[in-house]
């Protein structure tokens with residue numbers, strides 16, 4: 001039994017979609033979440049910068065005595081997972097490998113679409129090709145989706161038109177599965193689903209990430225056991241109106257985030 005919290009981070013609100021699945025799979029675990037709302041988006045930044053930010057965040061999470069860290073951001077997972085694992089002596093999980101495994105399970109016609117930031121897309125392409133060279137991968141970076149979600153514009157006409165613009169070409173390729181390779185995108189699930197149609201399965205890596213973390217914690221006797229009321233704390237690097245709203249939308253509960261100076265870590 002290990003009461004220490006799990007640390008989870010993202011460039012902003014997107015990682016809340018992973019928190020949701022962690023809460024479902026591990027309802028008794030305490031959680032510390034950090035959303036880097038002052039420096040979002042990460043997708044337009046270099047590997048060096050994303051890794052520097054990610055290290056600061058892990059240092060912050062360690063001050064909260066976390067027992068494991070989940071990088072609930074595909075961009076930080078693809079750029080920084082390896083270096084974070086080399087730097088910190090704590091279990092660290094990314095979301096890309098679970099996403100690849102889920103895509104392999106999902107596709108029947110072996111035509112898979114990937115949407116995410118540019119670095120994420122490259123990571124998925126490489127791993128999918130390694131796993132099954134007969135899979136055809138059609139990738140499309142969709143950077144504007146992140147800004148739409150951070151703005152809380154997940155259902156309006158701008159979101160709809162943006163989705164049509166980005167996704168039409170993937171639909172025309174005949175994909176049967178579309179990987180939501182950015183943790184912000186499940187917050188646009190309805191809009192994306194309506195755009196691509198119900199015959200294309202939307203693959204959200206969050207659920208398999210939660211399953212992977214659960215097995216690891218169980219195997220290493222790190223689970224929080226019992227019926228305790230779990231504690232969940234949310235931190236951000238800049239005050240935004242949308243964070244609490246997105247918490248309510250993603251987690252169906254109101255949380256008041258605390259703003260911290262992440263540059264000092």
Ligand code: DGL
Pocket residue numbers: 010011012014015040041042043044072073074075076116117120146181182183184
């Ligand atoms: N949620 C991040 C991801 O999964 C968003 C990317 C960004 O900040 O640009 O990649």
